[in-house]
Amino acid sequence: MSINRIFGLFLRHFFLIKGSLPRILDLIYWPTIQIILWGFISKFFSTYSDYYNNTVGVILTCAILYDFLFRSSISFNMLFLEEIWSRNFTNLFIAPLKISEIITSLVATALIRTLIGLVPAILITSPLFGISILELGMPLFFLFLSLYIFGITLGLFVSSGLLRYGPAFENIAWSSLFLLAPLGCIYYPIEILPEIFQNIARGLPLVYIFEEARSILVTNEVNYDNIKNAFMLNSLYLFLGIFLFYYSFAQARKKGSLINIGE
């Protein structure tokens, strides 16, 4: 792999963001609104319900974690969609870029895009709601990492579809995470789901990640089994995602979709 080429593709997106204030504001705007909204909702619950004891911390922390996942995945997809929208796709694929370099560059760029959006949102939670996500302690790093890997994996699945089917796959790019959100058990325990959905949900790393986040906040105990399960599932899905991306590229070369994508 060439660091120079990976950096080159990163620069393409860095220049794009750097040169556009509306783009930067757009990156910051939605996570901030999301966090503020969930902050007030959970404050209301904690004020008017005994059941929702410590709810501000739990719901808001889970909202931040979910938004991190959402932004990671969307950022990855957006990087790919930008190439389609700007009709630059063919230029990229006639450059001597390896698939592994494309993936590595998009992974790094997506992280930066995600952090640009989320860091300001996280910073305002403390003065506004008296909550700091850092209360999760060291496991927070593992939860973020796990979510990031899953976000990137979803991005790889969607980008594979974009590579193979072109812009027609764009709607799936936007809706993929909304589909998984109910099964991810972000704000509630898995037992809330009907049994059949519980079985499906256990196949997702999200259940273990959010279960662990809630557990740490409520009981102050860390169950590393949840973190381990999440990483094991993540490894499996990431491998599948990378395989699918390579396969889609090979199929796109066969079917000719690299030539006229975006038209």
Added chain:
Amino acid sequence: MSKSVIVENLTKNYIKKEAVKNISFEISENEILGLLGPNGCGKTTTIAMMLGLLKPTYGNVFINGKNIENNRISLLHKMNFISPYIELPKKLTVKENLIVYGKLYGVKKIQERIKYLTEKLRLEDFLDRKTGELSSGQKNRVSLAKALINDPNILFLDEPTASLDPETGNFVRSFIEQITKEKSMSILLASHNMDEVKRLCGNVLMMKDGLIIDKGTPNELIKKHGKNNLEEVFLKLNKIKNEH
């Protein structure tokens, strides 16, 4: 003269269409080969296979003696492509685009290369402007700069002067002539502009329905078909084929 590009029995079949049918040709070092044919005749498909963007159903493309299928990444370092159907990111400035592509092609001294291309292609006045804000003539020159950023040995030009005013078109044609004099380069030029093809190309391939239906120098083709110019040859060949 040694052959930079050898195309052997190249074929591309889609489910409902045979896009390219068993074509073979060669491009020598320092040669500009013209590729003529009506829309949908298989020119772009042929170029895409030569660039490794499309996998052939049968046949091979050898670039500098190496099969593109097995050596795609290493060969792409010294190849490039320009087409009016693909664009550079509009929100990036001209200079930013050239830096990005310089990095992607592993150009060692990017700033020097950009300076050289800026002078050659007269980009000074809009180097710091966003690419999307430029006129089509300016965009075309920027696309040419991108296509030359890696100092390629093999260049594919797909309608390089389409939609340009006569002055800019002439500038681009003169530039192509100039770069081939300065550097040994093999160029495949697909165009609908017959005067351009006659001016620039040593040899011409005539394509229709995925086949090469005739080839030769522009003058040979004109003489062979008893016509006054290449356009009349083009029209005659397409008429004959359509009647069949």
